[in-house]
Each structure stands twice: as structure tokens, then as C-alpha cells.
Amino acid sequence: MQYYSLNNNAPKVAFSEAVIKGLAPDRGLYFPESITPLPLSFFEDIEKLDNIEIAYQAIQQFVGDEIPEAELKDILSDVLSFEFPVVEVEENIGTLELFHGPTMAFKDVGARFMARCLGYFNRNSDNHVTVLVATSGDTGGAVANGFLGVKGVDVVILYPTGKVSDIQEKQLTTLGQNITALEVDGVFDDCQDMVKTAFLDSSITDHKQLTSANSINVARWLPQLFYFLFAYKQVKSKGKDVVFSVPSGNFGNICAGIVAHKLGLPVKHFVASTNVNDTVVRYLETSEYTPKPSKATISNAMDVGNPSNFIRIQNLFENNFEALKNDFSAYSFDDHQTRETMKKVFTNTGYITDPHGAVGYLGLKEYGVDNNDYGIFLETAHPVKFLDVVEETLNTSVEIPPQIQKVMNKEKKSIVINDYKELKEFLIK
Numbered sequence: 001m002q003y004y005s006l007n008n009n010a011p012k013v014a015f016s017e018a019v020i021k022g023l024a025p026d027r028g029l030y031f032p033e034s035i036t037p038l039p040l041s042f043f044e045d046i047e048k049l050d051n052i053e054i055a056y057q058a059i060q061q062f063v064g065d066e067i068p069e070a071e072l073k074d075i076l077s078d079v080l081s082f083e084f085p086v087v088e089v090e091e092n093i094g095t096l097e098l099f100h101g102p103t104m105a106f107k108d109v110g111a112r113f114m115a116r117c118l119g120y121f122n123r124n125s126d127n128h129v130t131v132l133v134a135t136s137g138d139t140g141g142a143v144a145n146g147f148l149g150v151k152g153v154d155v156v157i158l159y160p161t162g163k164v165s166d167i168q169e170k171q172l173t174t175l176g177q178n179i180t181a182l183e184v185d186g187v188f189d190d191c192q193d194m195v196k197t198a199f200l201d202s203s204i205t206d207h208k209q210l211t212s213a214n215s216i217n218v219a220r221w222l223p224q225l226f227y228f229l230f231a232y233k234q235v236k237s238k239g240k241d242v243v244f245s246v247p248s249g250n251f252g253n254i255c256a257g258i259v260a261h262k263l264g265l266p267v268k269h270f271v272a273s274t275n276v277n278d279t280v281v282r283y284l285e286t287s288e289y290t291p292k293p294s295k296a297t298i299s300n301a302m303d304v305g306n307p308s309n310f311i312r313i314q315n316l317f318e319n320n321f322e323a324l325k326n327d328f329s330a331y332s333f334d335d336h337q338t339r340e341t342m343k344k345v346f347t348n349t350g351y352i353t354d355p356h357g358a359v360g361y362l363g364l365k366e367y368g369v370d371n372n373d374y375g376i377f378l379e380t381a382h383p384v385k386f387l388d389v390v391e392e393t394l395n396t397s398v399e400i401p402p403q404i405q406k407v408m409n410k411e412k413k414s415i416v417i418n419d420y421k422e423l424k425e426f427l428i429k
């Protein structure tokens with residue numbers, strides 16, 4: 001499988017090179033040259049397959065022959081060593097809980113897959129790769145955890161000061177070893193811009209092989225398609241049309257869901273649910289794409305003003321605006337609506353949603369799930385990751401799971417940087 005740049009001005013590369021480079025030299029995102037649907041029998045018999053087999057069948061064409069079957073299956077069984085349950089919240093609505101991994105964020109799967117692929121590619125060499133990543137919250141923790149101790153890889157995480165939750169901050173600043181956290185005086189978009197600039201700065205890249213562990217990296221982005229297959233496997237016997245609502249920030253997760261659909265997964269509709277950072281919602285209304293600086297919200301992992309994966313979604317629909325609108329809707333909700341929903345769901349059903357999950361639930365309601373549909377909203381983080389907001393909104397206490405307890409007492413270590421120049425100095429020192 002070859003990957004080409006969506007800016008169409010860079011050579012095609014194999015999977016390993018796309019993973020090691022992150023972004024193409026022309027600043028474009030890498031995209032698979034083809035997507036071949038899986039046989040119909042794969043979906044008809046999906047209940048009989050275990051998750052590793054499902055994941056292997058789905059990802060194999062994207063990896064190609066660069067990782068042999070046995071090694072790829074080993075990587076997958078390591079990465080997918082926890083549950084992905086669909087929990088029924090009310091009639092015809094379930095939530096796909098993606099928070100049972102080591103950092104309780106859905107990004108664990110992509111981060112761990114990418115880390116193990118890089119580890120595999122580095123297995124016989126002394127090459128060194130620096131993973132540079134911007135986080136609005138959960139990416140940092142998942143990447144730090146996934147890459148901890150991986151041979152030949154240093155990880156540098158940029159996060160906006162004061163805009164991630166305490167637990168998130170602990171998860172990305174306390175591990176040490178090959179992980180460094182840089183605290184940026186700014187918003188997430190500033191962090192993301194600095195990362196993108198660094199990739200193209202030859203005074204850095206002449207000395208260092210940089211790569212990205214944001215969902216622009218194909219090895220972070222593509223494995224997220226597993227979730228949609230795992231969910232389908234669990235709800236298929238209901239015999240209903242499946243609607244997915246995905247709390248979206250950089251739109252990597254939902255984009256991977258659309259890739260699963262291209263592979264043949266039966267999905268009636270995709271709903272992108274966002275907070276007030278509504279660039280895509282406005283695009284669908286006006287057909288004009290006008291990114292705006294991000295605004296801080298209680299669902300901070302989605303505080304993204306210029307979603308980097310949206311261009312991949314447009315590509316999956318062959319840049320056909322009407323075709324996109326047929327299969328895909330986007331809605332935006334503010335913090336007040338999010339809190340009211342968290343309360344309502346808790347009071348009516350006893351289920352605790354985190355702010356991102358609540359936005360996802362709202363998206364399903366706005367789209368309108370009828371009796372022939374089964375709506376699934378993705379719970380992208382455990383409520384404990386947003387402890388203050390959840391406890392104060394619901395007036396209840398959330399039990400802290402052991403994997404979170406472990407980091408709470410560790411000491412934060414970070415380096416404050418104010419601008420790109422300081423990032424550069426740090427990277428070339």
C-alpha cells in the first residue's frame with residue numbers, strides 16, 4: 001500500500017515511511033492510495049470473529065507487507081488488550097465506551113498501535129525518531145503512556161497551560177524517561193501550529209527525524225476504525241440501522257469511522273458532534289470552510305478551530321459536498337447544553353457521561369434516532385478524566401480508578417515555552 005499526500009506535491013511512500021514522517025514534505029496529510037472493501041462475509045459473520053482477527057482483516061491492507069502477519073497480530077493483541085463495550089443507555093441508544101485502556105482515553109489504541117509500529121520499524125537500527133505532538137487534553141497522556149520506553153523514540157508533548165484537566169496534566173507530565181512535556185502559553189491551536197512549523201523547519205529536520213503522533217499520523221488515525229467494527233459486532237443482532245455520533249475535535253476518529261464504512265461496514269449516518277468550536281457545522285450550512293481560533297470549553301479535547309482531518313473526510317467523499325451531506329451531519333452544542341444533558345442522562349438513567357460523551361448524546365438527539373435505528377454515541381473518555389466538571393455538574397462523586405490513582409501523587413515535570421523560537425531551541429539543543 002502506498003500513501004500519497006493530499007497536497008499532491010510529494011512522492012508516494014510506503015506505510016513505514018508515512019508513519020516515520022508523519023506529515024508529507026509538502027505539508028499534506030498522507031492518505032491511502034486505495035481502500036478495498038472487505039468481503040460481504042466478513043460483516044455477515046463478524047460476531048464469530050474475535051477482536052484481533054477483525055482488526056487484522058481491517059488494517060492489513062493499510063499496513064501492506066511491511067509487517068508480517070504474525071508480528072502484526074502480536075502488535076494488535078497487545079494494543080487491543082481491553083474491552084470496548086456498547087452499553088445501552090436508553091431505548092435505541094447505546095454508548096460505545098472507549099475508555100477502558102491504560103489512560104482511559106480512546107486515543108490509547110491509536111497511540112499504542114503507532115508506538116508498536118515505530119518500535120517494529122526501529123527494531124534492527126540505531127535510528128532515532130522524535131515524536132512531536134500537540135495535545136488539547138487526552139492525546140498527551142495516551143501518547144506518553146503508549147511510547148514510554150519504546151526503543152529509539154523520544155517523545156515531546158506540547159500542551160496549552162491551564163487548558164487541560166489536572167488528571168490529564170498529571171498523565172502527560174509525570175512519566176519521565178523518554179517523555180518530555182512542554183507547557184505552552186497559548187491555546188491548543190498554537191501548539192498544533194508550532195508542531196506543524198517544526199516539521200518543515202530544515203534547521204531542525206536536518207538534524208532530527210521528527211514525526212507526529214497526532215491523528216495526522218496514519219498509524220494513529222487508521223486503527224480507530226476498529227471501534228466502529230467492534231460496535232457493529234455487538235449491535236448487529238438488533239437488526240437496526242446504525243447511526244454513529246462521534247464527539248469531534250480534529251475529526252480523526254469520525255474520519256476513521258468513514259473509512260470503516262468504505263470497507264463495507266453498514267452505517268446509516270455519521271453525526272459529528274462538536275462543542276462551540278463549530279467550523280465544520282458552519283461549513284455544512286454555508287459550504288464555506290472558515291476556520292476560527294479555538295474557544296475553551298468543558299469538553300476541552302474538542303477545542304479545535306481548524307480540524308486537521310476534515311480534508312481527509314472531504315477526500316473520502318471525493319470532495320462532493322452533496323454526497324458528504326447525505327451521509328454526514330454536524331451539530332454544535334454549548335457548555336450549558338452539555339451540562340444539562342449530563343444531568344438529564346444521569347437523572348433518567350443513572351449513566352454518567354463525561355462532557356465529550358454528553359455532546360455525542362446531544363448529536364444523536366439532534367439528528368433524531370427513530371425506531372428503526374440504533375444510535376451509538378462514542379464515550380471518548382472516562383468521566384474521571386473531567387472530574388471537576390462531572391462532580392460539580394452532577395453533584396455526585398466519581399470513584400477514581402486505580403490507573404488514575406497511580407499518577408495523581410506523582411510529581412509534575414514540565415518546561416514552559418512561550419513561542420516557536422523556544423521550541424526550536426529545545427529541539428536542536
Ligand SMILES: *Cc1c(COP(=O)(O)O)cnc(C)c1O
Nearest residue numbers: 138248249250251252253301380
Ligand atoms: C481527542 C478527543 C476527542 C476528539 O477526537 P478527534 O479524533 O480529534 O475528533 C473527543 N473526545 C476526547 C475525550 C478526546 O480525547
